[in-house]
Amino acid sequence: MSRTRIHNLSISLDGFATGEPQSAEAPFGHAGERLHEWMFATRFWSRQGAADGTDAGGSAGVDDAFAQLHSIGIGAEIMGAHKFGPPGWQENPDWRGWWGPNPPFHTPTFVLTHHPRPPREMEGGTTFHFLDASPADALATARSAADGQDVRIGGGPTVVREFLAAGLVDHMHLVQVPIVLGRGVRLWDGLEALEDAYDVEAVSSPAGVTHLTFTRKNAPEHRP
Numbered sequence: 626m627s628r629t630r631i632h633n634l635s636i637s638l639d640g641f642a643t644g645e646p647q648s649a650e651a652p653f654g655h656a657g658e659r660l661h662e663w664m665f666a667t668r669f670w671s672r673q674g675a676a677d678g679t680d681a682g683g684s685a686g687v688d689d690a691f692a693q694l695h696s697i698g699i700g701a702e703i704m705g706a707h708k709f710g711p712p713g714w715q716e717n718p719d720w721r722g723w724w725g726p727n728p729p730f731h732t733p734t735f736v737l738t739h740h741p742r743p744p745r746e747m748e749g750g751t752t753f754h755f756l757d758a759s760p761a762d763a764l765a766t767a768r769s770a771a772d773g774q775d776v777r778i779g780g781g782p783t784v785v786r787e788f789l790a791a792g793l794v795d796h797m798h799l800v801q802v803p804i805v806l807g808r809g810v811r812l813w814d815g816l817e818a819l820e821d822a823y824d825v826e827a828v829s830s831p832a833g834v835t836h837l838t839f840t841r842k843n844a845p846e847h848r849p
């Protein structure tokens with residue numbers, strides 16, 4: 626059974642998953658890179674950056690073990706318009722996302738936007754599709770494209786919140802980073818008592834972050 630999963634979503638102690646204002650120069654606003662420093666240190670991240678995917682160093686501990694689950698068994702991603710580009714990208718017909726010619730998704734990738742455009746095929750198996758659809762309809766579309774594999778909700782926080790509110794998320798891996806952002810886009814608003822529907826576990830890492838997993842109590846069975 627295909628599941629809906631979230632991985633490596635990093636939030637501050639006060640629940641923000643991005644700072645402000647978002648711009649081409651500062652995709653995470655005043656948060657800069659602070660939400661993801663734990664991940665940049667991992668072997669998973671080094672491999673993503675290596676042109677041929679070979680081992681380029683990085684830590685191989687608990688942070689790496691969680692980080693690498695991001696890609697395993699995933700057949701499609703859904704992301705929000707503000708993850709795909711800075712404010713105003715919708716007016717730029719040449720905008721292809723932040724990630725260059727070979728984006729790190731390698732699957733059909735569905736961008737939720739109120740300004741859809743024709744699909745764009747990239748190198749390495751990523752094709753961006755642009756959808757103006759409810760979370761449930763977007764998930765049904767992504768699931769058909771995932772060919773039996775799981776669908777990842779890639780962020781940002783607005784889209785993750787929508788999918789959580791609609792009860793569509795089976796597994797969520799959050800990383801709580803010990804910083805206080807004070808402003809930005811919050812994850813938790815409107816999700817009171819979300820934890821009731823999930824088994825929640827926490828693992829502390831020597832890097833100072835806490836990995837939290839939310840596994841839906843009636844989620845489809847784990848596939849091997």
Ligand SMILES: NC(=O)c1ccc[n+]([C@@H]2O[C@H](COP(=O)([O-])OP(=O)(O)OC[C@H]3O[C@@H](n4cnc5c(N)ncnc54)[C@H](OP(=O)(O)O)[C@@H]3O)[C@@H](O)[C@H]2O)c1
Nearest residue numbers: 634635643705706707708737738739758780781782783784
């Ligand atoms: N902390 C992390 O781990 C993490 C992970 C991923 C991203 N991020 C960061 O999060 C930020 C983006 O998050 P965000 O919360 O601002 O925005 P977002 O979730 O990426 O996108 C929200 C936007 O997507 C469009 N949208 C959402 N639902 C839709 C629907 N059902 N139908 C049609 N369009 C829909 C709307 O844009 P339009 O109305 O403009 O079309 C909406 O304003 C960026 O800074 C990114 O770098 C952080």
